[in-house]
Amino acid sequence: MSSRADTARWTRLIRLLRPIHGQAVATARRLSRSLHDGDDLYQDAVLRAYDKLNGLRDESRFRSWFFATLLSRHRSRVRRPRRESVPIEDMLGRRDEPVGEDGARREEERRRAERAARALGGLQPVQREAIVLHDIDGFSVEEVADMQGVTVSAVKSRLARGREELRRFYLRFTRESEGSRLETLPAGAMAWPAKERSDE
Amino acid sequence: MNEKSHLDRDLAALRELSAREVPDLDTTVQTIRQHGPESRPRLWNFRRNAMALLHSVRTRPAFAAVAAGALVVLVALIVPVSYERVAGQDVALTVAGKGIGDREIAGVAQGLKGALGANGVTVEAFPGTDVPSFVLHATLPKRSGTDVQRSTTEFARELAAKGYSASVHVTPHRERVRYPAVAYAFDQIIRINVDGKSAAALEQEIRDRLAEAGVPDAHVSVTDRPEGGREVRLTVERQREGDVTSAEPEPMPQVMLTKDGAPLTGGERMTVKVQKRKVNGAASLVVEVTSNGKSAKAEVANYESMSDSALADAITAQLKQAGIEARVTVTGGKVSIEAVK
Numbered sequence: 451m452s453s454r455a456d457t458a459r460w461t462r463l464i465r466l467l468r469p470i471h472g473q474a475v476a477t478a479r480r481l482s483r484s485l486h487d488g489d490d491l492y493q494d495a496v497l498r499a500y501d502k503l504n505g506l507r508d509e510s511r512f513r514s515w516f517f518a519t520l521l522s523r524h525r526s527r528v529r530r531p532r533r534e535s536v537p538i539e540d541m542l543g544r545r546d547e548p549v550g551e552d553g554a555r556r557e558e559e560r561r562r563a564e565r566a567a568r569a570l571g572g573l574q575p576v577q578r579e580a581i582v583l584h585d586i587d588g589f590s591v592e593e594v595a596d597m598q599g600v601t602v603s604a605v606k607s608r609l610a611r612g613r614e615e616l617r618r619f620y621l622r623f624t625r626e627s628e629g630s631r632l633e634t635l636p637a638g639a640m641a642w643p644a645k646e647r648s649d650e
Numbered sequence: 651m652n653e654k655s656h657l658d659r660d661l662a663a664l665r666e667l668s669a670r671e672v673p674d675l676d677t678t679v680q681t682i683r684q685h686g687p688e689s690r691p692r693l694w695n696f697r698r699n700a701m702a703l704l705h706s707v708r709t710r711p712a713f714a715a716v717a718a719g720a721l722v723v724l725v726a727l728i729v730p731v732s733y734e735r736v737a738g739q740d741v742a743l744t745v746a747g748k749g750i751g752d753r754e755i756a757g758v759a760q761g762l763k764g765a766l767g768a769n770g771v772t773v774e775a776f777p778g779t780d781v782p783s784f785v786l787h788a789t790l791p792k793r794s795g796t797d798v799q800r801s802t803t804e805f806a807r808e809l810a811a812k813g814y815s816a817s818v819h820v821t822p823h824r825e826r827v828r829y830p831a832v833a834y835a836f837d838q839i840i841r842i843n844v845d846g847k848s849a850a851a852l853e854q855e856i857r858d859r860l861a862e863a864g865v866p867d868a869h870v871s872v873t874d875r876p877e878g879g880r881e882v883r884l885t886v887e888r889q890r891e892g893d894v895t896s897a898e899p900e901p902m903p904q905v906m907l908t909k910d911g912a913p914l915t916g917g918e919r920m921t922v923k924v925q926k927r928k929v930n931g932a933a934s935l936v937v938e939v940t941s942n943g944k945s946a947k948a949e950v951a952n953y954e955s956m957s958d959s960a961l962a963d964a965i966t967a968q969l970k971q972a973g974i975e976a977r978v979t980v981t982g983g984k985v986s987i988e989a990v991k
Binding site for chain 2: 463464467468476479480489497526529559562565566567570586587616617623
């Protein structure tokens with residue numbers, strides 16, 4: 451049975467989470483590159499935030515505080531022995547066979563997202579975080595530095611290295627596909643990386 | 651289409667798709683609370699935290715090493731161990747003389763108390779047929795047996811000058827204490843700084859510090875070698891009757907010589923332990939040698955029936971077999987071992 455203090459803590463957390471909930475879930479999915487794992491990561495971060503909430507004094511810093519918690523849980527999961535992941539095609543709502551022009555567009559979007567996820571999977575976790583937070587989520591470098599707990603120059607370095615890795619991935623991909631249409635990339639080539647790289 | 655535009659479009663697709671069908675916050679929190687900490691017993695939470703800690707330690711070897719080191723230090727600082735330590739000196743002054751009575755011995759006791767600065771003196775009387783004798787006991791908190799011996803001997807001389815017969819016996823007063831392990835370690839290591847000290851001064855300091863630590867009978871010899879360097883010999887003899895295998899060994903402090911605050915390194919360092927055992931009438935001699943990290947044990951049965959040279963050869967051969975080159979000499983049954991340079 452929940453105590454009154456627990457209920458009050460949950461109420462406070464929900465109030466603080468509400469403005470950033472959608473963004474944080476999406477970030478968790480992008481970091482995990484899986485719907486299932488991303489939602490699981492988000493729940494894990496919420497639970498950790500609940501545990502630590504009494505230590506949060508300045509509520510104006512909640513967003514970066516929560517995202518820092520999310521990153522911490524992400525790294526913790528990356529260090530664990532690899533669990534079975536749900537592939538991104540399952541994550542991204544491929545419930546129906548694509549039909550018609552709209553179906554084809556959605557299928558192409560799914561394939562692109564799948565390829566981006568695969569490219570991100572080849573990065574070191576901290577580089578992936580920087581790319582996801584800055585290049586996809588649109589956080590500023592300063593905000594990412596605050597969330598990652600490092601200097602601005604360190605974030606810039608992670609971004610530069612991460613982008614270079616991504617560029618190499620796409621260069622390889624372009625060569626392999628030899629000018630064929632992106633959409634024809636076979637599903638087998640989209641397998642998850644066998645092993646995560648270790649933390650920096 | 652170049653790789654950059656592929657990348658940008660792919661990231662945009664990922665951004666778009668990952669933001670779809672986000673479960674609402676209330677449902678998410680409800681799910682968490684159903685499976686969260688409140689729904690689980692305390693034991694489960696403890697297990698969860700313990701597993702998280704274990705995982706954290708397992709994935710961070712450096713952190714694990716530091717944490718383990720910190721834990722060892724913490725244990726050493728907190729967890730008490732029971733051991734015997736020298737807490738002071740027991741003084742026994744035996745006084746005998748014709749005509750010495752209760753009043754006179756009370757005066758002697760008062761004098762002894764004043765001379766030693768003791769808190770109290772107890773008197774044991776042994777009425778003899780013609781000459782009564784008394785043993786005055788005092789326990790001093792001083793750990794230096796040398797000072798106590800000197801003061802008591804001086805007092806005994808004064809008594810002798812008055813016509814009494816007086817003899818002095820000073821023994822370390824040992825107490826079983828329970829202190830943190832770190833205190834035990836400090837009690838067992840005697841650090842002596844060699845900076846600017848002559849051989850004689852160093853020898854005296856080692857002797858004094860050993861006496862202070864409850865080993866007043868150590869034979870200490872420090873000599874300067876003609877070819878340079880210094881030789882420090884330390885010999886402590888102990889006799890024990892009974893089962894040597896089950897008997898608790900007497901704590902023996904370790905002397906650590908330091909220079910500029912750091913332990914002396916280099917040179918030959920040899921520790922020799924010689925035990926003469928007699929079990930059911932059968933005598934055996936056991937020599938344990940540690941030399942620059944190597945350890946060897948030599949055991950010679952029926953050594954009493956052997957000549958000195960034969961015993962020396964037997965010990966030398968066993969030590970050599972164990973990888974230690976040493977010069978062994980036996981003189982009248984007394985074993986002496988030196989490192990071979």
